[in-house]
Ligand SMILES: Nc1ncnc2c1ncn2[C@@H]1O[C@H](COP(=O)(O)OP(=O)(O)OP(=O)(O)O)[C@@H](O)[C@H]1O
């Protein structure tokens with residue numbers, strides 16, 4: 001914590017650094033594999049602790065994937081585990097075999113790799129723990145490579161021989177066979193007798209694998225999807241050289257080998273984190289008791305362990321004027337500048353849009369006037385007097401209060417939006433201004449996630465005066481996005497309002513993504529990514545609709561996420577290439593709704 | 599010298615017929631003594647048979663060439679080589695945003711108390727029957743190069759406003775180069791491109807590169823040669839994929855660096871000086887450095903690179 005405490009104060013810097021490291025590792029991987037179409041998930045966390053290890057991992061992975069099939073390898077380990085193999089031991093042995101097979105290939109082609117491996121090994125030696133026979137084997141191999149004196153125990157000699165035999169391995173099957181032999185001899189000599197040999201392991205079906213880690217019944221396609229996700233997740237770990245644990249944790253809890261996953265939240269730590277979040281994103285709008293209650297109510301299911309932070313932003317409600325405050329101020333100034341520059345266009349858009357909305361409202365009023373026995377007299381009908389039995393000389397206005405529409409605008413403000421912050425701010429402002437002029441109560445919020453917190457930044461509330469719209473120009477993109485939780489939080493506020501027609505408009509730029517960077521002392525909620533996150537968000541949207549709220553998703557992002565977005569928002573979904581049409585899309589959509597409703 | 603040209607062309611595997619025609623060209627158009635200094639023997643001639651043959655055939659047909667390719671694909675070396683092979687004086691005309699028609703064809707100046715036309719490089723080249731190298735032609739504005747249209751097509755002349763038309767010497771050719779994927783490059787306009795025979799310069803191949811390095815450093819050890827050329831190809835591929843800028847893609851820099859090793863500089867340091875320092879972006883530098891580290895061990899010394 002000490003090490004990070006200082007750096008963490010400067011969030012954007014840390015975030016930026018992480019991206020930089022990932023890019024660096026990815027590039028090294030590409031350099032070696034030579035195939036820039038390959039996808040990798042680089043491990044910036046490892047780099048921060050042991051740079052040499054992370055760099056060597058990237059090299060080795062690059063070499064491995066260009067000669068072998070990591071998917072087949074991952075599949076084998078899942079199969080073996082499904083038959084009862086110990087994950088820890090199997091992972092270690094796989095890592096050793098992968099390294100043994102990939103290193104000679106990499107170093108033959110690239111003369112610098114030996115030095116990189118030596119550096120990685122030294123870091124591993126310092127920070128790793130070598131308990132159990134597979135780890136002992138690892139230590140022996142490391143010492144031998146580093147040229148340090150090592151007495152390889154008698155019982156490990158056959159294993160060393162198997163490993164050495166991999167130096168000219170030509171295919172993945174040879175590696176798998178070696179791992180299997182190592183596991184059955186070193187880790188669990190009873191395995192073969194109890195569960196079967198390698199052939200039996202390879203016969204485990206995908207269905208069984210998925211069932212092994214999940215109990216729900218799934219369709220074939222779902223099984224395939226889940227399996228692919230497992231495989232790609234497993235790959236990451238298997239292709240590593242080893243894991244260096246953070247030194248301090250090791251010192252505090254020397255006997256707990258899996259403390260990373262199960263660390264209970266430390267209340268003092270949680271306090272600090274909350275204080276940190278407030279400093280970075282602005283004070284909360286809610287008193288502590290209410291905060292607690294909302295978190296309990298809303299952060300359930302897949303969001304258990306998360307927290308919501310309702311705020312009007314760091315500029316509105318700062319704790320202190322720190323770097324984050326200054327950066328936000330800077331962004332806000334940039335937005336202002338853009339706004340000034342485009343002043344005329346923006347003004348014109350506002351006028352057009354508000355005219356369109358007002359028009360739609362008037363039209364509704366027209367249609368709502370029905371001939372009646374009382375109300376407003378219609379001179380053109382006076383001829384009917386005495387000629388027609390039931391003349392209905394009047395129009396009765398079924399006119400409703402204008403306030404029967406309620407609109408919520410929710411803007412994804414995660415860092416993927418960073419490139420178009422001024423544009424989003426301006427578009428948000430245009431919509432809001434037009435709604436204000438048309439007298440439609442509306443709220444504008446941004447949402448983003450950092451660690452296990454999801455921030456709901458309210459720029460203007462439903463009944464705020466038109467002047468409040470200006471604060472949308474404080475829009476700033478930062479962090480990740482946990483869409484479904486934000487939708488939940490917003491929905492609660494909408495349901496509490498008296499208006500009849502409620503519409504939630506969401507600006508999104510990609511699939512939900514909240515890995516939740518590990519932070520000290522928290523019950524880290526599981527990563528919120530991939531298929532699962534998409535499905536969950538789709539469910540949240542459906543639920544919102546079933547509660548009588550219209551939900552329109554406007555997606556401005558890259559086409560690769562289009563399918564996921566469509567899945568989330570279903571029929572009410574608009575894809576736009578440019579953020580600059582956001583206001584127009586919203587206006588058109590609202591007008592159609594107003595004209596259609598009765 | 600004639601001997602050299604012949605040896606070089608046959609060494610590259612250029613067809614007999616082209617070699618003969620080039621020789622005939624040289625005989626038909628002997629170099630005027632005043633331009634003899636402009637016909638240079640390249641220190642390292644261009645390597646690559648197909649490109650060379652295509653360029654030679656084009657020039658023999660009276661075409662002007664547009665050499666298109668990435669950084670360090672040997673565009674300038676090819677120009678130099680062609681002017682040597684055809685025995686014509688070379689005129690370097692580098693193009694940039696400030697290039698205007700006056701700086702190309704010439705402009706009025708005041709000399710000897712009267713207004714005189716001072717010829718620009720294009721005009722000089724046209725009259726001398728030289729090879730005009732319009733380097734990075736795409737960096738010039740379209741309206742600046744439009745004065746070349748008449749010189750580049752069948753009209754083969756230069757129209758100087760206010761003066762008589764200047765016809766092109768029959769041996770005059772223009773060789774334009776164009777960097778692809780260069781920051782700030784603009785698309786060339788169609789009217790200009792259509793006046794050239796476009797020659798695509800292939801990125802350096804492993805064999806060519808190793809051949810090249812071997813010529814520069816006959817005493818370099820094989821493993822070292824493989825690593826240096828491998829590193830360059832790594833960077834070339836990286837730049838091709840847009841992961842780094844082309845700044846570090848500097849073969850001359852690398853060759854200079856390797857030379858410094860011979861004078862005692864540590865190889866890992868030499869590479870840093872010759873290649874990595876070309877980048878001023880610290881992120882990019884890290885990426886370059888990582889790639890270099892996989893190739894050139896910090897422990898290498900001069901003896902690992904040069905033998906004997
Ligand atoms: N095919 C080749 N034959 C000989 N040398 C080559 C070749 N390709 C590249 N080179 C070498 O690469 C270096 C750069 O060559 P040159 O300047 O001609 O490239 P260029 O394409 O003009 O690059 P730039 O885009 O930097 O102007 C020179 O040192 C040259 O010797």
Ligand SMILES: [Mg+2]
Nearest residue numbers: 673674733775
């Ligand atoms: Mg050049």
